[in-house]
Structures are given as structure tokens and as C-alpha cells.
Amino acid sequence: MTAVSIPEEMALEARLRSRRAGGAKLLVPYVTAGLTDDWVRVVEAVAAAGADAIEIGIPFSDPIIDGPVIQAASQTALERGVTPASALAELGEVSVGVPLVAMTYCNLLFHAGFHRYAGWLEEAGVAGTIFPDLPKEEAGPWAEFAAGKGIANVLLVAPTTSEDRARAIAAESRGFVYGVGLMGVTGVREQLAASAIGVAKRLKSVTDRPVLIGVGVSSPLHARQLAPHADGVVVGSALVKILADGGGPEGAYDFVSSLRQALDGQ
Amino acid sequence: MSSLFADPGSASGYFGDFGGRFVPEPLMAAVRELEDLFTAAWEDPAFQAEYHSILTGYAGRPTPVTYCANLSQDLGIELYLKREDLTHTGSHKINNVVGQALLTRRMGKSRIIAETGAGQHGVATATAAALFGLKCTVYMGAVDVKRQALNVFRMRLLGAEVVPVNSGSRTLKDAINEAMREWVACVEDTHYCIGSVMGPHPYPLMVRQFQRVIGDEARSQMHEAIGTDPDFVVACVGGGSNAAGTFTAFLESDAAIVGVEPAGGAAVGRGTPGVVHGMRSKFLQDEFGQVEEAQSISAGLDYPGVGPEHAYLASIGRARYEAVDDAAVLNAFQVLSRREGIIPALEPAHALAWVLAEAGAAIPLGSRVLVTLSGRGDKDSEQVAEILGGA
Numbered sequence: 001m002t003a004v005s006i007p008e009e010m011a012l013e014a015r016l017r018s019r020r021a022g023g024a025k026l027l028v029p030y031v032t033a034g035l036t037d038d039w040v041r042v043v044e045a046v047a048a049a050g051a052d053a054i055e056i057g058i059p060f061s062d063p064i065i066d067g068p069v070i071q072a073a074s075q076t077a078l079e080r081g082v083t084p085a086s087a088l089a090e091l092g093e094v095s096v097g098v099p100l101v102a103m104t105y106c107n108l109l110f111h112a113g114f115h116r117y118a119g120w121l122e123e124a125g126v127a128g129t130i131f132p133d134l135p136k137e138e139a140g141p142w143a144e145f146a147a148g149k150g151i152a153n154v155l156l157v158a159p160t161t162s163e164d165r166a167r168a169i170a171a172e173s174r175g176f177v178y179g180v181g182l183m184g185v186t187g188v189r190e191q192l193a194a195s196a197i198g199v200a201k202r203l204k205s206v207t208d209r210p211v212l213i214g215v216g217v218s219s220p221l222h223a224r225q226l227a228p229h230a231d232g233v234v235v236g237s238a239l240v241k242i243l244a245d246g247g248g249p250e251g252a253y254d255f256v257s258s259l260r261q262a263l264d265g266q
Numbered sequence: 267m268s269s270l271f272a273d274p275g276s277a278s279g280y281f282g283d284f285g286g287r288f289v290p291e292p293l294m295a296a297v298r299e300l301e302d303l304f305t306a307a308w309e310d311p312a313f314q315a316e317y318h319s320i321l322t323g324y325a326g327r328p329t330p331v332t333y334c335a336n337l338s339q340d341l342g343i344e345l346y347l348k349r350e351d352l353t354h355t356g357s358h359k360i361n362n363v364v365g366q367a368l369l370t371r372r373m374g375k376s377r378i379i380a381e382t383g384a385g386q387h388g389v390a391t392a393t394a395a396a397l398f399g400l401k402c403t404v405y406m407g408a409v410d411v412k413r414q415a416l417n418v419f420r421m422r423l424l425g426a427e428v429v430p431v432n433s434g435s436r437t438l439k440d441a442i443n444e445a446m447r448e449w450v451a452c453v454e455d456t457h458y459c460i461g462s463v464m465g466p467h468p469y470p471l472m473v474r475q476f477q478r479v480i481g482d483e484a485r486s487q488m489h490e491a492i493g494t495d496p497d498f499v500v501a502c503v504g505g506g507s508n509a510a511g512t513f514t515a516f517l518e519s520d521a522a523i524v525g526v527e528p529a530g531g532a533a534v535g536r537g538t539p540g541v542v543h544g545m546r547s548k549f550l551q552d553e554f555g556q557v558e559e560a561q562s563i564s565a566g567l568d569y570p571g572v573g574p575e576h577a578y579l580a581s582i583g584r585a586r587y588e589a590v591d592d593a594a595v596l597n598a599f600q601v602l603s604r605r606e607g608i609i610p611a612l613e614p615a616h617a618l619a620w621v622l623a624e625a626g627a628a629i630p631l632g633s634r635v636l637v638t639l640s641g642r643g644d645k646d647s648e649q650v651a652e653i654l655g656g657a
């Protein structure tokens with residue numbers, strides 16, 4: 001057995017499964033690393049407001065699946081001098097009590113190399129990774145390497161993914177399966193796309209792994225609409241927009257609390 | 267067609283270590299469909315016949331190879347130009363677009379989108395869209411919208427919508443990002459017509475196949491002209507489509523193959539391996555893998571990456587990649603105009619600039635040199651006039 005450096009109780013999938021078993025709907029907010037000076041305080045506030053895990057967006061120069069809000073946030077963070085190493089080092093200084101999942105584009109992983117990248121993740125106590133541009137066919141070597149360190153590599157399923165392929169992706173995904181709620185880039189949407197519920201149902205029918213729906217999930221109402229069909233939601237742009245507008249840790253706390261309440265049926 | 271060098275790309279989407287298909291899952295179904303469709307179409311005589319009849323009857327193929335008597339004398343070499351500048355729309359980009367427009371129709375899609383740098387691929391796409399009755403949107407960096415104003419007008423005249431892109435460096439790289447983002451949202455009825463040998467599989471292979479007509483024609487034209495292969499085959503490299511289309515025919519010959527990159531965007535020469543825009547290739551990037559901005563006088567080469575096949579050809583030593591600076595390019599632009607009466611686009615002026623610099627040095631005197639003149643310079647005249655103060 002390989003030594004596992006992520007403590008058992010912080011392992012992503014175990015944590016999400018046990019929360020689900022306890023009857024909870026899962027909430028995973030997304031925060032762009034380095035967007036503001038107090039971004040680590042934001043992460044703490046998001047955890048305190050009831051997140052089950054937190055996606056940490058590491059800024060990349062060419063975010064092709066991100067819409068205007070996260071593009072702008074990434075650009076701001078890069079202009080502030082944030083690097084994957086610096087962002088993860090800052091995270092390592094706090095302990096937020098919920099699993100962290102580092103989301104970014106795979107060039108940063110390949111450029112650093114698996115050893116170096118995994119080293120940063122381990123020092124930051126990060127329990128999972130998401131690379132939206134690293135599909136199933138290309139993800140294998142990293143997923144295996146990461147698994148050896150106790151890090152879960154999460155794969156994505158889209159509205160256009162066939163059922164057979166969705167089943168295969170879910171089988172290879174670790175931590176949870178990320179259902180992309182709509183055909184489009186990340187961004188704040190008025191209405192929940194019909195495809196979000198479709199993806200949730202399809203995934204739930206092919207896997208026992210936690211199924212979270214993200215992209216275009218923007219409000220407590222959307223979270224409530226998805227709750228009967230999925231194990232939980234990922235909320236990105238709506239939160240990042242609050243932060244970009246200067247909402248700070250308090251704004252983040254209030255918004256994530258409202259999502260938590262919606263999922264808890266309050 | 268079944269060249270040793272073609273096999274890697276066709277089988278797996280990889281050229282050696284380079285290539286692949288690094289796309290977000292929402293696009294996976296579309297790129298797989300495209301691969302199947304392209305593979306079937308390429309083998310289908312009816313498709314080939316229609317593709318070639320459009321290239322001949324509409325796009326003006328075959329293009330000639332021109333012997334440059336004056337420059338040959340000046341340089342002490344034999345200089346031949348493959349005249350893609352003489353195609354309809356004025357650059358090689360039309361070869362690829364005709365192929366992809368036919369595929370778009372086969373897929374039953376009603377709209378085509380494209381990125382463009384110099385505007386030549388945008389113009390070619392808008393042209394094919396007009397011909398085939400497709401809706402067309404072209405994404406173009408705001409910097410390029412300004413420096414290639416003539417082509418923006420042409421695209422709009424042809425009925426295309428031109429969307430200026432204001433993110434990032436506001437050039438070709440960002441236009442590609444934006445086109446990809448748009449494609450995710452409309453992939454059901456829209457084909458993304460990538461303009462070079464880049465992006466996820468099958469694009470690098472497919473675009474190479476649609477451009478190989480350049481080299482296939484040129485090789486037999488050279489045989490007619492001199493009875494053998496040239497000693498050097500030279501082409502400029504942005505994404506690398508005119509170069510790949512030229513080189514393919516000569517990979518198994520004895521010709522030295524040279525790709526010429528802009529000094530400020532030399533992804534093969536100065537780049538490092540990475541995964542961007544759906545492909546593993548070489549890119550200009552910082553120590554953490556953030557993509558850097560290219561800097562080139564020519565909008566069509568202002569790209570910090572390169573198609574995977576070029577990274578591969580460089581890695582196995584079959585082609586070499588050289589860089590020239592903007593001043594040498596401006597000089598070549600004028601030299602070809604004055605000595606041969608041919609105003610080249612700034613992009614192929616890179617290839618010429620290298621030949622001008624190396625004739626009698628890296629290119630031994632007496633060598634027979636084939637340069638692909640990928641496009642004509644009308645689009646650049648205003649920009650160059652500004653730089654040269656009215657020329």
C-alpha cells in the first residue's frame with residue numbers, strides 16, 4: 001500500500017459519501033485563488049457557512065471553458081502575481097475542516113510535472129483535482145499518480161455525453177462525478193437549464209458515486225430545483241461575482257449560507 | 267498518402283508525443299463525430315471529387331509555381347514560389363475551408379464559426395459560408411480587427427458577423443479561446459472551422475490533409491520544372507497549415523525542410539511542451555505554464571503555439587525551424603515587390619526573409635529553393651504603409 005498523506009477523514013469521496021449517507025445534499029462552492037488579498041479568509045468563511053468541500057480555482061491564462069466572470073477573476077489573480085505554487089502555499093497555512101479540490105487547466109499540471117504538482121497539493125492538504133480539459137482518455141496517468149497520494153481526480157460528464165460513456169466516466173472518476181449542467185461555459189444564469197436535471201438523472205442511473213451538478217447553478221432556487229435529482233451542486237460564477245464586486249468573506253458567508261439552507265430544505 | 271509521417275496522426279491523434287485531444291467533455295461528442303465524418307469523407311471518392319472540383323472551378327487551383335529570375339540572380343540560387351497568393355480570397359486558407367464547409371454540410375449543420383488572426387481564414391470561411399448558404403461568425407482579437415481592417419470589411423461584405431475579442435492579448439490566441447467557448451454553447455447546429463493544423467484531434471490531421479494539395483501540386487510542378495525535388499522547401503509557420511500542407515509531399519524526399527517562425531512567436535524554436543487549445547504541442551509559456559503573448563508584425567503568425575505535427579517534425583529532426591525578426595520581414599516584403607512584382611503577405615514574407623538572409627550561407631549557392639507564398643499582401647499594405655511612412 002502506498003502511504004496516503006491526505007488524512008482519512010479528509011479524503012474527498014469518503015467525506016461526501018458519509019455526508020450523503022447522513023441525508024445531506026452536498027454543497028461545493030468555487031473560489032478563485034488569489035482574487036483578493038483576503039481570499040483565504042473567504043475560503044474559511046465558505047467552509048463555515050456549510051460547504052461540504054470547496055473548489056479552489058487556480059488561475060490560468062487561457063480558461064476556455066470559463067465565461068466572463070471567472071475569466072475576469074482569473075485575469076485579476078494573475079495580474080496580482082498568483083501562481084499555482086503561491087496559491088497552494090497560502091492555502092496550506094490554514095485548516096478549513098472540509099476537503100479542498102483544486103480546479104484548473106491541465107497545462108499547469110503538465111508544466112509542473114506530476115511530482116511537483118502533487119507536492120504542492122499535498123502541502124496544501126488538497127484532496128482532489130479537476131481539470132476540465134483533461135478528458136477520460138487523457139486523464140489516466142495523472143489519476144493513477146494522484147490516487148497513490150490519496151488525491152481524487154474528478155471527471156466531468158456533459159449533456160452530450162452518451163449513457164455508456166457517462167457510465168465509464170463515472171467508473172473512473174474519483175471523489176465525485178461532476179455533471180456539467182448545460183452546454184456552455186461557466187457563468188451566472190437566470191434560470192436553471194433543463195439539461196442540468198437531465199444530466200443529474202442520467203448520472204444517478206449509472207453510478208453510485210456522488211453526483212454533483214455545476215455550471216449554470218447560480219442561486220438557492222437552482223440548488224433547490226436540483227436537490228431531488230442530484231447529490232449536490234457546485235456553485236462557481238455566482239459566488240465569484242460577489243467576491244469580484246467586493247463582497248469579501250461576509251458576502252461569501254451570506255451567499256453560501258443561503259445555498260446551504262436551500263439544500264437543507266429550509 | 268500513406269506516408270510514414272502521416273500514420274501517427276491518423277491512427278491515434280498523436281504525432282509522436284504531440285497532438286491528442288484535450289477538450290472539455292461537452293465538446294467530446296462533436297470532435298468524435300467530426301473525426302468519423304472526416305475519415306469517411308476523405309475515403310469517399312464523391313467527396314474528393316466535389317472538394318477538388320470546388321478547388322479547381324471556384325478557388326482557382328492548381329496554383330502555379332513561379333521561377334523568380336531576378337531574385338535568383340541576385341541571390342545566386344534558384345528561387346521558386348508556390349503561388350497560394352493567386353487563389354480565390356488570396357491565401358491558402360481557402361483549401362481547408364472548402365473541405366470543412368463540405369463536412370459542415372454533411373453533418374447537417376447550418377452555421378460555421380471561425381477564429382482569425384490576419385483575417386485570411388475569416389475571409390475564406392465567410393466566403394465558403396456565402397457559397398454554401400451557411401451562417402457565419404468570426405472571432406477576431408481586437409488588436410487584429412484594427413490592423414487588418416480591410417479583411418474585417420471583406421468578411422462583413424460576405425455576410426459574416428465579426429466579433430472583436432477583448433480578452434487576454436486580444437490577438438489570435440484569444441480569438442481561439444472565444445471561438446471554443448462559443449462552440450460549446452452551439453455545437454448542435456454549428457461547426458467550428460479551425461484555420462490551422464492545431465486544436466484537438468482530428469483538426470491537425472484534417473487540416474493538414476485539406477492543405478496537402480499545396481505540396482502535392484508543388485512537388486509535381488517542381489519535377490516538371492527541374493526534373494527532380496528542390497534542395498530546400500521553405501514555408502512560414504503560424505499554426506503551421508501552409509507549412510504542413512507543403513511539407514507533407516516532401517517528407518520522404520531528400521529536400522531540406524525549413525519552417526520559418528517570427529522571432530517574437532517562435533513556438534517550435536523557443537517554446538516548451540504544453541497542452542493548450544486542445545493539443546499537446548510547444549508553446550511560449552512562463553515558468554508555471556501560463557501562456558505568454560506572442561509579438562509579431564504579422565497578425566497571422568502572432569500565436570504563441572504551433573500545430574503538433576511541427577513539434578513532432580522538429581523533435582525527430584525531419585524539419586528545422588528558424589526565426590526571423592520584423593525588420594527582416596519588412597525588407598523581404600519590399601524586395602519581392604520590387605524585384606518580382608509580387609506583393610507578398612507579411613506571413614510568407616517571413617519565409618522569404620530567411621531565404622534572403624541565408625542564400626549563400628545555410629542555403630549553398632546554386633541550391634534550388636521552393637518557398638510557399640501563402641498569401642498576397644493587399645491586406646497588409648495599409649499597415650506596412652503606416653510603418654514605412656507611405657513607402
Ligand SMILES: Cc1ncc(COP(=O)(O)O)c(C=O)c1O
Nearest residue numbers: 386504505506507508566613641
Ligand atoms: C497568408 C498567410 N500565411 C500564413 C498564415 C499562418 O497560418 P499557417 O501557419 O496555418 O499557414 C496566415 C494566417 O493568417 C496567412 O494569412
